Amino acid sequence: xxxxxxxxxxxxxxPSLNLTSAAIEHRTHGTVEANGTSNITNGVHTNSLPxxxxxxxxxxxxxxxxxxxxxxxxxxDGNSICTDHMICxxxxxxxxxxxxxxxxxxxxxxxxxxxxxHYATECFEGMKAYRGHDGKLRLFRPDxxxxxxxxxxxxxxxxxxxxxxxxRLVLALMAVDGPKWLPRERPxxxxxxxxxxxxxxxxxxxxxxxxxxxxxxxxxPVGGMRLHTSPDDMVRAWVGGFGxxxxxxxxxxxxxxxxxxxxxxxxxxxxxxxxxxxxxEAGASNFFVVWKDKETGKTQVVTAPLxxxxxxxxxxxxxxxxxxxxxxxxxxxxxxxxxxxGEVMEAESEGRLLECFASGTAYxxxxxxxxxxxxxxxxxxxxxxxxxxxxxxxVKGWLKDIMYGGEQHPWGVVVPEEQ
Amino acid sequence: xxxxxxxxxxxxxxPSLNLTSAAIEHRTHGTVEANGTSNITNGVHTNSLPxxxxxxxxxxxxxxxxxxxxxxxxxxDGNSICTDHMICxxxxxxxxxxxxxxxxxxxxxxxxxxxxxHYATECFEGMKAYRGHDGKLRLFRPDxxxxxxxxxxxxxxxxxxxxxxxxRLVLALMAVDGPKWLPRERPxxxxxxxxxxxxxxxxxxxxxxxxxxxxxxxxxPVGGMRLHTSPDDMVRAWVGGFGxxxxxxxxxxxxxxxxxxxxxxxxxxxxxxxxxxxxxEAGASNFFVVWKDKETGKTQVVTAPLxxxxxxxxxxxxxxxxxxxxxxxxxxxxxxxxxxxGEVMEAESEGRLLECFASGTAYxxxxxxxxxxxxxxxxxxxxxxxxxxxxxxxVKGWLKDIMYGGEQHPWGVVVPEEQ
Numbered sequence: 001x002x003x004x005x006x007x008x009x010x011x012x013x014x015p016s017l018n019l020t021s022a023a024i025e026h027r028t029h030g031t032v033e034a035n036g037t038s039n040i041t042n043g044v045h046t047n048s049l050p051x052x053x054x055x056x057x058x059x060x061x062x063x064x065x066x067x068x069x070x071x072x073x074x075x076x077d078g079n080s081i082c083t084d085h086m087i088c089x090x091x092x093x094x095x096x097x098x099x100x101x102x103x104x105x106x107x108x109x110x111x112x113x114x115x116x117x118h119y120a121t122e123c124f125e126g127m128k129a130y131r132g133h134d135g136k137l138r139l140f141r142p143d144x145x146x147x148x149x150x151x152x153x154x155x156x157x158x159x160x161x162x163x164x165x166x167x168r169l170v171l172a173l174m175a176v177d178g179p180k181w182l183p184r185e186r187p188x189x190x191x192x193x194x195x196x197x198x199x200x201x202x203x204x205x206x207x208x209x210x211x212x213x214x215x216x217x218x219x220x221p222v223g224g225m226r227l228h229t230s231p232d233d234m235v236r237a238w239v240g241g242f243g244x245x246x247x248x249x250x251x252x253x254x255x256x257x258x259x260x261x262x263x264x265x266x267x268x269x270x271x272x273x274x275x276x277x278x279x280x281e282a283g284a285s286n287f288f289v290v291w292k293d294k295e296t297g298k299t300q301v302v303t304a305p306l307x308x309x310x311x312x313x314x315x316x317x318x319x320x321x322x323x324x325x326x327x328x329x330x331x332x333x334x335x336x337x338x339x340x341x342g343e344v345m346e347a348e349s350e351g352r353l354l355e356c357f358a359s360g361t362a363y364x365x366x367x368x369x370x371x372x373x374x375x376x377x378x379x380x381x382x383x384x385x386x387x388x389x390x391x392x393x394x395v396k397g398w399l400k401d402i403m404y405g406g407e408q409h410p411w412g413v414v415v416p417e418e419q
Numbered sequence: 420x421x422x423x424x425x426x427x428x429x430x431x432x433x434p435s436l437n438l439t440s441a442a443i444e445h446r447t448h449g450t451v452e453a454n455g456t457s458n459i460t461n462g463v464h465t466n467s468l469p470x471x472x473x474x475x476x477x478x479x480x481x482x483x484x485x486x487x488x489x490x491x492x493x494x495x496d497g498n499s500i501c502t503d504h505m506i507c508x509x510x511x512x513x514x515x516x517x518x519x520x521x522x523x524x525x526x527x528x529x530x531x532x533x534x535x536x537h538y539a540t541e542c543f544e545g546m547k548a549y550r551g552h553d554g555k556l557r558l559f560r561p562d563x564x565x566x567x568x569x570x571x572x573x574x575x576x577x578x579x580x581x582x583x584x585x586x587r588l589v590l591a592l593m594a595v596d597g598p599k600w601l602p603r604e605r606p607x608x609x610x611x612x613x614x615x616x617x618x619x620x621x622x623x624x625x626x627x628x629x630x631x632x633x634x635x636x637x638x639x640p641v642g643g644m645r646l647h648t649s650p651d652d653m654v655r656a657w658v659g660g661f662g663x664x665x666x667x668x669x670x671x672x673x674x675x676x677x678x679x680x681x682x683x684x685x686x687x688x689x690x691x692x693x694x695x696x697x698x699x700e701a702g703a704s705n706f707f708v709v710w711k712d713k714e715t716g717k718t719q720v721v722t723a724p725l726x727x728x729x730x731x732x733x734x735x736x737x738x739x740x741x742x743x744x745x746x747x748x749x750x751x752x753x754x755x756x757x758x759x760x761g762e763v764m765e766a767e768s769e770g771r772l773l774e775c776f777a778s779g780t781a782y783x784x785x786x787x788x789x790x791x792x793x794x795x796x797x798x799x800x801x802x803x804x805x806x807x808x809x810x811x812x813x814v815k816g817w818l819k820d821i822m823y824g825g826e827q828h829p830w831g832v833v834v835p836e837e838q
Contacts, residue, residue: 078623080532107528108536112630113499117527117617120539120667121674157674198536199671204497211531233659240654242672248539249668252618253661255540255576 035096036159036206049096052089052161052208054168059176061085062104068181071189074214083177083191083212087169091159093204100169102176105211114201121199121206122248123152126361127315128190129174129212129415131182132405137174137415139193140403142167144315148246149195155245158197158206166195166208173210174415181212188404191215192362218362219396221267224369224382225358227282228266229341231257236271236281237310243280244309251284258283268358270341270371273310277341280304282368285360286317289344290332290391292352298333299354301391305336316359316399319411323398324391332391341373348378355389356380365396454515455578455625468515471508471580471627473587478595480504481523487600490608493633502596502610502631506588510578512623519588521595524630533620540618540625541667542571545780546734547609548593548631548834550601551824556593556834558612559822561586563734567665568614574664577616577625585614585627592629593834600631607823610634611781637781638815640686643788643801644777646701647685648760650676655690655700656729662699663728670703677702687777689760689790692729696760699723701787704779705736708763709751709810711771717752718773720810724755735778735818738830742817743810751810760792767797774808775799784815 035049062084069081086105090098115121125145130138146163154160170193182191192215197208230236234257236250237243243250254269261269268283279287281304288303301324304311325334347353356368367388371378383389388396401407454468481503488500505524509517534540544564549557565582573579589612601610611634616627649655653676655669656662662669676688687702698706700723707722720743723730744753766772775787786807790797802808807815820826 079530079620082532086531105531107530109526110529111498111526112505112524112615112628113501113613113632115671116536116667117541117615118543118613118667119670119674120541121671122536122539124537155675156671157678194532194537196531196536201498209531213532235657235659238654238657238660240652241657247672248535248537249672251538252534252540252575253666253668255538256574259576 034160034162034165036091036161050098052097052100052165054100054165054172057087057100057102057169057172060101060103061176064104065180068183069214071186072216074216080213080215082214083173083181085173085177086212087173087210089169089208090200091206091208097159097161102173108207108209110198111201115199119199120247120249120252121156121158122197123149123156123158123246124194124196124248125149125152125246127170127193127195128361128403129178129182129193130190130403130405130412131178131184131187132403132412133187134405135184135187136405137178137182137417138403138405138412139170139174139415140399140413141315141319141411142170142413144318145195146170148313148315149197152245152247153197155242156247156249158199161208170195170210171413171415173212175417177212178415179417190403215362219364219366220387221366223386224367224380224388225267225282225363226265226370226372227268227270227368228261228264229277229371229373230269230271231260235273236269238273239308239310241309243311244306244313246312254284266372270373272341276338278304278338279341279344281311282358283360283363284312285358285363285366286311286314286320287356287358287368288320289339289347289356290354290389291344291347292354293333294347294350294352299331300333300335302335302337302339305338308338314360316361316364319399320359320365320395323395327398328391328394341371344371345373345376345378348380353378354381355383355392357388357392365392365399367392453579453581453584455510455580469517471516471519471584473519473584473591476506476519476521476588476591479520479522480595483523484599487602488633490605491635493635499632499634501633502592502600504592504596505631506592506629508588508627509619510625510627516578516580521591527626527628529617530620534618538618539666539668539671540575540577541616542568542575542577542665543613543615543667544568544571544665546589546612546614547780547822548597548601548612549609549822549824549831550597550603550606551822551831552606553824554603554606555824556597556601556836557822557824557831558589558593558834559818559832560734560738560830561589561832563737564614565589567732567734568616571664571666572616574661575666575668577618580627589614589629590832590834592631594836596631597834598836609822634781638783638785639806640785642805643786643799643807644686644701644782645684645789645791646687646689646787647680647683648696648790648792649688649690650679654692655688657692658727658729660728662730663725663732665731673703685791689792691760695757697723697757698760698763700730701777702779702782703731704777704782704785705730705733705739706775706777706787707739708758708766708775709773709808710763710766711773712752713766713769713771718750719752719754721754721756721758724757727757733779735780735783738818739778739784739814742814746817747810747813760790763790764792764795764797767799772797773800774802774811776807776811776814784811784818786811 035051089100127145146166358366402409454470508519546564565585821828
């Protein structure tokens with residue numbers, strides 16, 4: 001086990017880090033209780049501990065509200081601009097989930113020994129709130145994010161919770177900050193929401209918090225995004241690892257390769273896997289190729305499968321596939337399978353490659369114009385207007401309509417706003 | 420790239436996380452400058468930025484010194500007991516390394532958007548200070564820890580520094596807190612030192628800090644440590660990953676398997692790699708087997724090699740191998756090579772297995788009494804007194820002597836104490 005800045009407990013004469021027990025005491029053999037503890041801990045029935053409960057949310061409003069920035073301004077002095085408030089909920093192994101508190105946005109106080117600062121006991125979600133053209137404020141499938149956050153949390157040994165309660169807390173933050181920070185006078189804009197959970201030191205604890213920040217529009221790079229395949233000696237995720245979970249440990253280690261690619265004029269890394277060179281993710285976005293199948297000649301949207309747990313089960317990915325299945329079934333076949341960069345190159349050289357895009361919350365649906373692989377450039381068609389191929393643009397349009405109220409759809413969850 | 424709570428810069432029409440540039444601006448194509456910046460950034464020569472400089476250390480002493488705990492007490496209310504002071508040094512992309520400050524131990528203030536809390540931009544070192552039987556205070560090969568910290572820092576895209584300056588800061592902290600917290604009246608005791616670097620949000624920054632805490636003695640578990648081999652569906656590190664670096668991303672994700680093993684009465688996971696089942700690390704300790712070689716009959720100490728970068732280049736590992744090479748050359752052959760759990764099982768069944776131990780700063784040299792693999796128990800000889808085999812005990816004794824001044828050795832670096 002890791003050398004540790006925290007003291008060890010002893011168990012049958014064995015040392016045991018308290019951060020370990022801190023973090024994992026909640027979970028036992030597949031049973032996760034929403035109070036973040038296993039239902040039996042040391043033989044004691046503990047699931048009477050308080051669960052995460054959004055109905056207990058308390059409100060302390062800021063006394064120094066800030067002005068919202070001009071349209072298009074998203075940062076100040078190199079810092080992202082966040083809204084006036086955040087929501088924090090402490091968790092302790094002994095007492096379960098504490099009272100959720102909405103309070104002024106500001107710094108967190110963490111002990112230098114906090115496990116998040118040493119052992120990456122952290123996970124997060126990325127989602128957006130959208131100000132609709134109909135004036136309404138919406139989240140997009142927040143239930144999916146809340147469920148994935150639970151999965152990530154358990155994978156990284158942080159406490160469990162009832163996902164619907166997290167969803168309620170996100171709605172509550174937007175109910176307070178949405179009217180001001182996503183004003184009705186700015187339809188078609190969004191704000192980025194970041195639910196985060198971290199392992200804290202004191203008394204075997206964790207902290208769940210939710211912040212909202214501005215973020216630039218990223219889905220329309222001039223000329224499409226250019227990808228560089230991953231270096232031979234770097235692998236993002238591996239079978240048996242944690243590539244499918246939204247944990248910090250997937251991100252920090254890939255910054256190095258990403259920055260190298262940026263310095264060479266590429267936007268993201270296309271992460272390949274194994275000797276075969278399977279295509280997995282583009283940066284931390286899901287990656288899609290549209291081609292004519294070699295055998296059948298049919299138009300296919302192909303993307304990596306989830307079953308080997310290498311890639312993130314993206315909410316946008318899932319939505320893209322579902323919309324194509326529902327609305328383009330006659331024209332396009334959806335295929336989730338392993339496919340290699342060699343197959344992509346072959347399709348390109350045979351003129352079967354139609355378009356290519358990445359999807360994710362931050363990048364939304366992003367057309368890819370080129371992949372650079374081992375000294376070779378693979379250009380992708382970018383459609384007539386140079387803004388992406390026809391499947392890319394159709395899917396993007398449908399999703400935008402759902403997000404901004406152009407289409408009433410169950411995926412667009414309206415935030416009941418105060419005032 | 421990761422959805423981000425921080426704003427994106429644009430570079431050639433491409434979004435670019437400022438945490439990325441924050442973290443990596445220091446590094447370019449293999450050239451790392453000790454001021455933490457690349458020598459050329461955006462065409463501007465920047466290595467005139469301040470470097471990490473221990474000679475600039477300022478001192479703000481605590482006004483509320485705490486009492487040191489009774490011998491053997493290492494934690495309070497589930498928190499590790501730290502010394503009165505810590506050292507902090509901020510880094511900013513624009514201004515390089517700031518002034519190192521020794522100040523009262525206490526909480527850190529971090530913005531909720533700090534990259535360490537989301538993307539695991541963090542690395543650390545584990546080392547100990549030892550109160551010798553000759554009254555002197557020593558560090559053990561601090562140069563090795565400082566150099567490894569630089570390697571980890573660059574791997575996780577945090578700023579670079581001159582390792583000898585980090586070493587000086589560690590000495591400075593111990594010069595102040597050593598006399599009180601490792602009193603001369605308690606010879607043979609140690610304190611755990613944790614240099615840590617984290618990515619902070621504000622203005623593309625990082626923070627280096629050093630804390631010192633008590634930690635229990637872990638190298639004498641009753642009956643030796645019992646290991647459980649890693650579950651089939653979990654891999655700690657992989658070729659092309661970052662298993663060799665002391666970054667948070669190696670630790671959080673392995674807590675889950677470790678806790679499952681603990682619940683079943685084992686101390687640590689023996690992490691196997693690949694279909695072949697190569698033995699890599701025991702927990703986050705290096706792992707050694709002593710056996711009679713199948714072919715030659717010679718006694719060998721076998722441990723995993725460093726060249727595929729799966730395992731940590733442990734300071735204790737390196738010292739163990741060097742001492743055996745220097746002092747037991749006639750009796751024992753040192754072999755660094757890939758070896759499988761199958762080979763270990765075979766040696767055990769043929770009576771060739773002599774002993775087994777793990778090494779690391781926290782666990783020191785820890786005898787292993789048993790490995791549980793796929794339903795089978797492999798018991799290891801634990802020597803006459805049940806405290807470990809003869810190679811294990813010899814190495815442990817030599818190291819202890821160097822650490823506690825029983826042998827004057829260049830690896831034992833004396834801390835010049837104040838007062």
